[in-house]
Amino acid sequence: MIIDTHAHYDDEQFCGELDTVFDELKQNGVDKILTCATDFENAKCVLKLCEKYDFLYAAVGIYPHHTKKCPFDEQKLESLASHKKVRAIGEIGLDYYYDDSPKEVQINSLEKQLDLANKLNLPITFHDREAHADSLELLKKYKPKGVVHCFSGSCEMAREIVKIGMYLGIGGAVTFKNAKVLPNVVKEIPLEKLVLETDAPYMSPVPKRGKRNRSDYIKYIAEKIAEIKGISVDTVYKVTSENAEKIFNF
Numbered sequence: 354m355i356i357d358t359h360a361h362y363d364d365e366q367f368c369g370e371l372d373t374v375f376d377e378l379k380q381n382g383v384d385k386i387l388t389c390a391t392d393f394e395n396a397k398c399v400l401k402l403c404e405k406y407d408f409l410y411a412a413v414g415i416y417p418h419h420t421k422k423c424p425f426d427e428q429k430l431e432s433l434a435s436h437k438k439v440r441a442i443g444e445i446g447l448d449y450y451y452d453d454s455p456k457e458v459q460i461n462s463l464e465k466q467l468d469l470a471n472k473l474n475l476p477i478t479f480h481d482r483e484a485h486a487d488s489l490e491l492l493k494k495y496k497p498k499g500v501v502h503c504f505s506g507s508c509e510m511a512r513e514i515v516k517i518g519m520y521l522g523i524g525g526a527v528t529f530k531n532a533k534v535l536p537n538v539v540k541e542i543p544l545e546k547l548v549l550e551t552d553a554p555y556m557s558p559v560p561k562r563g564k565r566n567r568s569d570y571i572k573y574i575a576e577k578i579a580e581i582k583g584i585s586v587d588t589v590y591k592v593t594s595e596n597a598e599k600i601f602n603f
């Protein structure tokens with residue numbers, strides 16, 4: 354059983370091809386997918402997809418870069434989150450790599466969304482790009498449930514995240530030739546604290562790097578984790594799927 358805990362199937366790269374792609378994913382053992390919204394507008398498309406396709410579940414929230422153009426609105430987000438297929442608040446977080454939204458705006462929106470996630474007792478799917486210190490500080494402050502997706506921090510940060518009770522999302526980056534820290538993180542952190550993800554259509558693993566990513570490419574990630582930990586791929590699927598089911602109440 355394969356569970357992809359982070360993807361974006363409303364992306365235009367899948368336009369007109371979803372029926373075909375989803376049939377193939379099911380044939381290849383993909384059982385459940387959390388597809389993540391990035392603002393209120395696109396949350397509506399995400400929810401429509403989740404109504405149409407059984408194995409899709411949703412995260413609704415405001416992505417760090419959209420926090421300026423899509424101001425936090427508690428009522429709106431709470432109403433979106435009440436949809437029966439919503440399993441998380443996301444994709445939320447901090448991203449200091451680009452500056453589409455100023456730091457203060459990102460932090461302000463994030464704190465409100467963390468607060469709401471806790472209030473609604475929903476887990477989060479968290480994005481941290483080049484914002485490790487501020488991300489960790491806020492995660493420690495709010496202690497949300499959920500996953501730090503596409504984890505890119507140090508072993509020390511990974512330990513802190515696990516201590517809060519959160520999980521690490523491991524994606525295509527672990528297969529990259531230049532990956533140095535992430536394999537060490539995967540080696541050290543117990544499988545019981547890891548989940549698999551693609552971030553499709555982005556972040557394709559080796560040997561599909563540069564191509565449009567999709568949830569069945571998760572096998573390359575599972576194989577890499579099995580190799581690093583010296584365990585079977587089946588064990589990787591079994592334990593990470595159990596983790597995902599527990600976190601997102603699938």
Ligand code: NI
Nearest residue numbers: 359389444552
């Ligand atoms: Ni994403």
